[in-house]
Amino acid sequence: MILLSCNIRSFGKHLEIQHEDFYYAVVFCLLFFSIILSDGQADVSCDDPNSVQNGCGSACPPTCQQKQRGCIQVCVGGCFCRENYILDEETNKCVEEQSC
Structure with a gap:
């Protein structure tokens, strides 16, 4: 055996x-x-309820502190903020854009 x-x-x-x-x-x-x-996600769950798992997201997502970043187009997997939400780097949470 x-x-x-x-x-x-x-x-x-x-x-x-x-x-x-x-x-x-x-x-x-x-x-x-x-x-x-197979799906690039491997059942990874996101801690933030305002974020979703994405197998191909931006390597430089916009944040409250830096909404536009110079970034090359690279596909990375991970947790990303839902539509109309943006990452607050101070709290490391996704917040509504107007809350920044």
């Missing part, structure tokens, strides 16, 4: 597979990885 451990530590996911054939154990691990990473 072969024990193969599949880990995606940054997302807190772990799977252990026991199978007689190493090939099948590897295939199961690959399927596990593809399911977890």
Whole structure:
């Protein structure tokens, strides 16, 4: 019996597979990885109720302190403020734009 451990530590996911054939154990691990990473989000939840998970957001989102930033177009995953909300860097929370 072969024990193969599949880990995606940054997302807190772990799977252990026991199978007689190493090939099948590897295939199961690959399927596990593809399911977890398929949407780029890996079931990450955002702490702020005014933010949403996005697999491809701006690397330089606008903030209360700096609404327009010079930034190259880079796609990054993470939590981003909902529409009509903006990040307040002092509180690290998404607030309504007029509240800045």
